[in-house]
Amino acid sequence: MRRRKFPPVTAAYASAMRSTSSAGGLVGCISDASIHVPHVLSCCHEPPPRDRGHIPPALRPSNLKSSEASNGRPEHIVNASQAHRERLMITDFSKPTAPSLDKRWRLVDATMRRLGNHSRGLIETLHTVQETFGYLDEEALRYVAISLRVPLSRAYGVATFYHFFTLKPAGKHTCVVCMGTACYIKGAPQLLSTLQHELSLNPGETTPDGQVSVLTARCLGSCGLAPAVVYDHEVAGKVKPQDIRERLTKWTRHDC
């Protein structure tokens, strides 16, 4: 893959982004960040300028011994390798630390590393976060945005644009009703109204005790089994309202 060479995140940039986490909502923090580091807003598509002040003194090109620096090679090659070394060093020192010691962040880091810590890996990274944590919260969005050097607004924009991402944790059990055309004409609306009636909530909501979430899907592709419902990641076909009632009773009775 041909990658554009982006200067790395600097410690100053990362800490500035972190320091804003005390600000209330997502929108608030973006404007906050702009006070501390103006380029967060002004350089939406460009990474922040490299800050050489954060290279450890011993590694600064000017402080390297001449044998290390030139080694008898033409000057432009020496400079190129030094630039390369600089870049590596800064990245190593300024990589934003994960929000917590939770080992699941390593999976997220691994995804970002696989995609070269590039902004084009944003959707893939959010998928990993959702897969490992179940949903995307502010902390996760903030961490991913800093790591991939994208404005938080873009991470939030992507997370809310795509239906697959959710910013709220799902309940202990999930019940996804397929609303594809085949399911729709074979009675999916009745299934949904049964759920709404039994649990008194709307699609996309979770019961107050956090037990059951009711969701709808555009199409599961199980049209041969219409109407289809997914109970806790398990597809059930030709579902009748009675089946849903039974499943809900099972979930509440066994408390499993």
Added chain:
Amino acid sequence: MTAEELEQIAEDEHAARSEFPHRVNVCVAAGCISCQSQNVKDAIDKEIAQRGWQKKCQSKGVGCMGLCAEGPLVSTGTGALYQHVMASHAGAILDSLEGPAPERLVCRTDVPFFQRQKKIVLENSGIVDPERIEDYVGSSGYSALIRVLTEMTPSEVVQEVVKSGLRGRGGAGYPTGLKWSTVAKAGGAQKYVICNADEGDPGAFMDRSVLESDPHRVIEGMLIAAYAVGASEGYIYVRAEYPLAIKRLRTAIRQAERIGVLGASICGTRFSFRIEIRLGAGAFVCGEETALIASVEGKRGTPRPRPPYPAQVGLFGEPTLINNVETFANVPPIIRNGGEWYAKIGTEKSKGTKVFALAGRVMNTGLVEVPMGITLREIVFEIGGGIPDGRAFKAVQTGGPSGGCLPSQYLDMPVDYESLAKAGSIMGSGGMIVMDDSSCMVDVAKYFMDFCMTESCGKCVPCRVGTYQMNELLGKITARTAEAADVAMLEELCDLLRNTSLCGLGQSAPNPVMSTLRYFADEYKAHIEEKRCPAGVCGHAAAEQAL
């Protein structure tokens, strides 16, 4: 990997297959998996072990056999097909290999559903194990790639595809050969090939089935395309809602890299190609090519005006070839058998076969592959087996939210790109939903408009605002509070959206409304003038809450 090595793998595979006198194939595609076919396979494996038949009977999981509604399906080497198989039937199935077949499980294969189909894209579905590359190679897999790399120049490959008359299977039907030659001619050191597997149409599951049943075929098609246009990197953009397809694609890519048909210097030539998977995240608009490119780049999936077309300025600003799963799946057989062979199938302007996902109010729901030019009546009444419960046929919906509803007078119309467009629908990706008299067409139109409204990306005003207004008007009609002027307004909006929207989503969003207005005007009239719903659907509390 050389041609000889590949042949060796195929020979080994044939030898291994012929060692077993008996074979049992269990469908492990998504439809049957959700009917617990994995348990059936485990039970059969256990039974084989218990009987000590390990050297006598080979069992394998295979892709979709088509008749999804009757799953789990099991086929045997004797040519028998069994439906609704449970784990407890494992013994009976094995007995049938050397004795009489269990009558109550037998699924007849001499019926039109199986006899009328012509399988090109699905030729390996239900036969090869999607998780073993050797099985695919044993069914002449990757032989088209070898042929292309050793005997043909890129322009010859493009010519072969042009000769075949293959058209894009994603919906619009753009000639594939023309697209390939545009990308091949485009300058630029780096080009990309993208496989569009973002099957967002509700009611369509062809791409999912192909990816789950025969992932290597899609990879081979992409490799041939990449060689023809001079690309070295590829992406498969697949819906995150299809976890099994993603898993099998990942396995397939790993295996292809292992045997050396994917990666650097393929088959000892200078041709290199890598494929990465990108997951969609549930946005229908990402099926549109420029929106898909934005999504692969990690951005919100919003389309941009064309030209420039992706063939000139696509992914990361480089020339990009985007084709649908089914289009790529058609490529290896075209190369193997020649473009002329393919051009003999189908009609004058629509060549080859098309896979349809037949669903809704029809007896045999599932996946069917038929030659272009077959009539709707043949699909619905012969292959599909007609309408269940003695009800009357009302309409068939093709093309999902971008298509239209065709009434019974179009049943004898041949299915090809032009005829469908003329009748006010589109071929689309291949979803085909049959409706009987229990469906209200105004309600169906509202269902699709609601879909388009929710899925509109919001970039252009006609689509963002127009779909909302149309949905409101349709809501008024289904609530039976509308007046005649509302229909006039609806028609005006249809025209506006169609002519001024930025991308295909907005331009085709009025299709369901226009086709129902055209063919089912009496139903609109009943809602507005008589304040009643002839099908008795509208006003049903559930239907209204759901939307």
